[in-house]
Amino acid sequence: xxxxxxxxxxxxxxxxxxxxxxxxxxxxxxxxxxxxxxxxxxxxxxxxxxxxxxxxxxxxxxxxxxxxxxxxxxxxxxxxxxxxxxxxxxxxxxxxxxxxxxxxxxxxxxxxxxxxxxxxxxxxxxxxxxxxxxxxxxxxxxxxxxxxxxxxxxxxxxxxxxxxxxxxxxxxxxxxxxxxxxxxxxxxxxxxxxxxxxxxxxxxxxxxxxxxxxxxxxxxxxxxxxxxxxxxxxxxxxxxxxxxxxxxxxxxxxxxxxxxxxxxxxxxxxxxxxxxxxxxxxxxxxxxxxxxxxxxxxxxxxxxxxxxxxxxxxxxxxxxxxxxxxxxxxxxxxxxxxxx
Ligand code: DAH
Numbered sequence: 001x002x003x004x005x006x007x008x009x010x011x012x013x014x015x016x017x018x019x020x021x022x023x024x025x026x027x028x029x030x031x032x033x034x035x036x037x038x039x040x041x042x043x044x045x046x047x048x049x050x051x052x053x054x055x056x057x058x059x060x061x062x063x064x065x066x067x068x069x070x071x072x073x074x075x076x077x078x079x080x081x082x083x084x085x086x087x088x089x090x091x092x093x094x095x096x097x098x099x100x101x102x103x104x105x106x107x108x109x110x111x112x113x114x115x116x117x118x119x120x121x122x123x124x125x126x127x128x129x130x131x132x133x134x135x136x137x138x139x140x141x142x143x144x145x146x147x148x149x150x151x152x153x154x155x156x157x158x159x160x161x162x163x164x165x166x167x168x169x170x171x172x173x174x175x176x177x178x179x180x181x182x183x184x185x186x187x188x189x190x191x192x193x194x195x196x197x198x199x200x201x202x203x204x205x206x207x208x209x210x211x212x213x214x215x216x217x218x219x220x221x222x223x224x225x226x227x228x229x230x231x232x233x234x235x236x237x238x239x240x241x242x243x244x245x246x247x248x249x250x251x252x253x254x255x256x257x258x259x260x261x262x263x264x265x266x267x268x269x270x271x272x273x274x275x276x277x278x279x280x281x282x283x284x285x286x287x288x289x290x291x292x293x294x295x296x297x298x299x300x301x302x303x304x305x306x307x308x309x310x311x312x313x314x315x316x317x318x319x320x321x322x323x324x325x326x327x328x329x330x331x332x333x334x335x336x337x338x339x340x
Contacts, residue, residue, distance in 0.1 A: 001042065001057055005064045008038050012068045016075045025075050032068055039065055109339040110209055110328060113316040114191045117211050120235045121189040124228060126213065129188035131174035133195070137164050139173035143295040144252040152251070159195050159206075167195035171212035172252060175288070175307055178214055179296020184303050185217040191312070202324045209312035216288065216298060216305030222255070225285055225306035229259055233282070236315075237264040244279065253286025253307060264319075273318060280318060283310035 015028045032039050043061050046054050107115075118128070131139075137160075141153050152158075152169070159167040174190035182188075190212040198204040215224065230243045242262040250256040261282050263274035270276040285308035290300045298305075313325055320339060322328065327335055 002060060004042065005039075005057075005060050008032060008042075009064045009067055013071060016071050019075050019079065022076065022079060025072055025079065028075075029068075029072055033065060039068070106337050106340050108328075108336055109316045109320055109322070110312055112339060113312050113319065114209065114211065116236065117232075117310075117312070117315075118189065118191065120232050121213065123235070124231065126187045126189045129174050129178050129190040129212075129214075130192065131168070131171070131177045131190065133168055133193050134161065135166060135168040135173050137166055139176045140166055140168050140170070143176040143292065144172050145289050145291045146251040150251060157196050157198075159197055168192075169196050170194055170309060171210040172307070172309060174212050175214045175252070175292065176295060179216070179293065179298060184298060184305075186305070187215050187217075189213045200326055202326070205313065205325050205329065207329075208325075211310050211312060213308045214288070214305065215307075216293070216303050218303055220287075220304045220306060222287060222306070225287065225308070228306075229283070229285060229308060233259070233261045237261055237319075240267065242268070245285075248284060248286075250284055250286055252289050252292050253284075254289045256284065256286035259283050259285060259308075273321070282315065283308050285309070 012028060012032050015031075016025065019025050019028065029037075031037055034040065039061060043058070046057055046061075049057065122128075137153075141150065142148075146152055158169050161167070171190050171192050171194060174188075174192070178186060178188050178190075191209065192212075193207060194210050195207055198206050200206065215228070226243075226245065233241045233243045240262075241264060244260050245257040246260065248256045248258045259282055260279040262268040263271060263278050263280055265271050265273040266278065268274075268278040270278050274280050285306065288305040288307050293300050293303065293305065313328060316322065316328070317325065
């Protein structure tokens with residue numbers, strides 16, 4: 001029996017020295033100390049022995065059990081320590097490894113164009129005004145002298161949300177908001193998104209940008225309008241730029257005009273950009289209609305004003321030679337990167 005105990009201890013020691021997992025250790029424990037384990041069986045079989053033999057063997061068996069238990073504990077902590085080390089090795093970070101360079105984005109051509117327009121008007125003493133993209137029908141049409149039957153209200157051009165709310169079709173409602181919020185003298189520009197129910201093609205997009213302008217003060221005349229917009233054109237497209245004003249119609253201005261600039265590509269000789277005419281249409285403008293000033297509570301006997309509105313996409317496309325408006329909304333980085 002003593003011999004068997006020795007062999008059990010030896011075998012347990014051997015097994016545990018090769019144990020590589022918690023499961024291996026547990027298997028060994030069951031094999032020797034479990035309910036049907038080898039050592040348990042020896043202890044159980046001692047009933048048939050004499051009291052002295054039982055005492056002697058009992059002591060020896062208990063000692064072997066204690067030693068195996070100690071071995072099991074050692075093995076368990078050795079395995080745990082090994083797992084910890086392996087985890088540390090796997091999680092190690094090489095802090096000396098060079099970082100990946102962060103790629104800087106570029107500004108969108110629409111942003112660049114709006115910033116350039118803003119810079120010019122700021123230099124002439126204009127301040128920024130803003131309005132919401134979701135507007136009232138009143139601010140977008142009625143207050144701008146486009147009565148209930150004006151064609152620009154047509155369902156096919158306007159995204160109506162309900163009878164009173166729409167997606168603004170122009171930045172002109174910012175004029176109304178400004179007139180209601182400020183007292184003359186007023187000198188603001190208002191860039192922003194507009195929406196019209198157009199099918200996308202090379203020159204149309206249901207979402208586009210405009211920059212609006214409004215000046216109201218005592219003694220403002222058409223000469224101020226022409227002076228400011230001519231100066232804008234020269235700062236935006238170059239000092240040689242010429243301007244001309246053609247009569248036009250807008251419900252919120254009277255008289256109204258469109259401004260053309262001499263072609264900045266060919267200087268007026270005629271080319272592809274200006275379609276051979278030497279001139280490029282750039283914006284709509286006019287003297288603010290008294291009905292609009294009245295909505296804003298402005299004393300029309302004392303004050304007059306002018307307003308203008310331009311399409312940002314059109315200017316950006318002309319300036320950068322972009323021939324399809326859809327390119328501006330595809331977010332192809334290879335396209336956008338060209339306009340640094
Ligand atoms: N809102 C006009 C449009 O979308 C552009 C415009 C024309 C604005 C004349 C003005 C203006 O302020 O005076 O076509």
